[in-house]
Amino acid sequence: MTRKRSVLALALIASLAVGAAAPTLFRAIKAGIAPDQQSQATEQAPAEGEVRLSPAQIDASKILVKAVGPGDISRQLTAPAAVTPDPDKIARVAAKVAGVVEELRKRLGDNATRGETIAIIDSREVAEAKSEYLAALANFDLQNVLFQREKGLFEKKITAEQLFLKAKAVFMEAKVKLDLARQKLAALDMSEQEIAALPSQPIADLRRKEIRAPISGRIIERMVNIGQPVGGEGQSKELYVISDLSVVEAEIAVPAADLGLLRDGQEVKIQNAEGRVFEGKITYVNAMITKETRTGNVRARFPNPDFALRPGSLLEAEISLKQARVKVKIPRSAVMMIDGKANVFVRTAEGFAKREVELGRGDDDSVEVVSGLKPGEEIAVSNVFLLKAELGKQNIPEE
Template sequence: MTRKRSVLALAVLASLAVGAALPSLFRAIKVGIAPNQQSQAIEPAPAEGEVRLSPAQIETSKISVKAVGPGDISRQLMAPAAITPDPDKIARVAAKVAGVVEELRKRLGDAVTRGETIAIIDSREVAEAKSEYLAALANFDLQNVLFQREKGLYEKKITAEQLFLKAKAAFMAAKVKLDLARQKLAALDMTEQEIAALPSQPIADLRRKEILAPISGRVIKRLVSIGQPVGGEGQSKELYIISDLSIVEAEIAVPAADLGLLREGQEVRIQNAEGRTFDGKITYVPATISQETRTGPVLARFLNPDFSLRPGSLIEAEISLKQARVKIKVPRSAVMMIDGKANVFVRTADGFAKREVELGRGDDNSVEVVSGLKPGEEVAVSNVFLLKAELGKQNIPEE
């Protein structure tokens, strides 16, 4: 009986010892045998300000990134403007002779080439000047022949010196008359080619005066009609106005307060009705302003090779003002205001991390980062609001 009690007591003591050792044994098995399974089951929470996204999630969300670095910050000034012809490319075609318009060969809007005949004037004044020149030319040719003959005879001692000198004086007088007749034709706007062609010209054409285009361009005004008297006292002298529209000007109404910021050579951008943009430069900044509108008419010049900028069009001009070079420039779309402070989202190996930055100068599209970023770091520049929203979800306390 005593032996049975001793065995029972030993069994109870063994059971208690095994029960006390089981928890330690289970912990050892959990830690020592399956540590990898434990780490996979319990993933550490994201750090504060971190948004974890896989490359696939970033691509699906269309979040683009850009490396930051130095750049230029510039201010833009918007002002209304009107397209005008370049005054250096405008020609007023006038009739320098009195007569009647016989032909008008160009209509409004027609293209013309320099030296092309664009009108013909029937002029008695021109006929008289041409006749005078032809007579002077014939007399000069005659006196030249006589002079050369007398000169030859005098050199051979066949004729007297008096006859030679008389022939020489007549020749010189004929030359003076010819030069005066030629100058008169030149004053009537006849070219050397036209004057040289006069001896072979038909008599019926002596009254005709061809009007030539002084420049290449387009007819923007036709000021007379066929049969209209021109060139006389009290009569119109201008026939056409031609403009070369391959270069145009924009007259920009800039407020008086901004005139001091403008300089000749500054870049200007305009847009026509079709949405095309054109780049030009300021050519004139006024020293005075209009008392009525309190603006100054600033002029800028633009190339217009296909004539899509039409004089008279009202447009909006964008003037680039002072530029400043900064060490780090980011797009404005990259900056998010979080808790009243400027932040950007920097690309990391696991996604993005919010970072507070200090901003400096800026323009309409970009802003300077004074501190908080280093050159070469990549930041989110599109759909950044998605990162801000995701970060806000993480900050919501759990119940």
């Protein structure tokens, strides 16, 4: 009887043990894990916020890891900009004599070299001034010969002093008239070379006045046509506008709230329609605010050696504002918002671990980490969304 009771007790204990182990065995079978490995699998389950990946998986996912450290945070201000010629490199070619346009040798967009003849004016005023100079020159040469003759006779005691002094006075008068005639031609914008060539110039060319380019550049405006009177009262005096476009300016409309942050010499970048980026510097900050737009006018100068920046173009300017040095700077691409909080994924021996961070100042590409990271720690900086997605899968409850 006692033996029978012992057998029943052992059977009851065995059934209770099997019943208690049944759920665990069921889960192990469902998960494809051998019962004797269930405890080992439980130990290897990733902790909360941990994403386990091997180095091969990290490389295959193209997840870039980078050590964090100090850096500079700079604010970028974006504002509309209009490209204009540099006012210091613009020349307005004027007719300084009254006459009629005989030739225009340049068209819009043509290049001109300094000193090159770009137009010719038919002018009676110039003809009269040239004729007066040639007459004064001929008279001067004659009086010079007579004076030198009288001087030689006087030194030899052949002629009286009175005749010598008279010849000298006439000679000096001729010299004054020649100087006045020369100054008149210079006032009509004739060079010394042109004046010196007048005695050999054909009579038919006395009325012609050559207009030369004062600077090298491109013709951006043509103000007159052939046959048009110029230079007189009530008539146009300007023939061309030439601009040296190797340097251009940009007029930038900056909001009034940001105008106080700008200074002369600050760096500015603009990008043209082809995507090229040009770097320049601020040269002028207007203290006046436009009432209609509540913006201030800021000017910046840009080198333009191949004329890729065209005056009149409407572009966007990026101005670098005040920079700040921070202890920990990370790319914005490394930050993931999880449950409404900023997080990064820190590299661990098994993969990555989610870590909440507090962010501070930032610019378009980078942001400061105030707390949560230390310099030297490695974090994922590219394809971080894959880690966020993998972490989300782990948080899905089992059925």
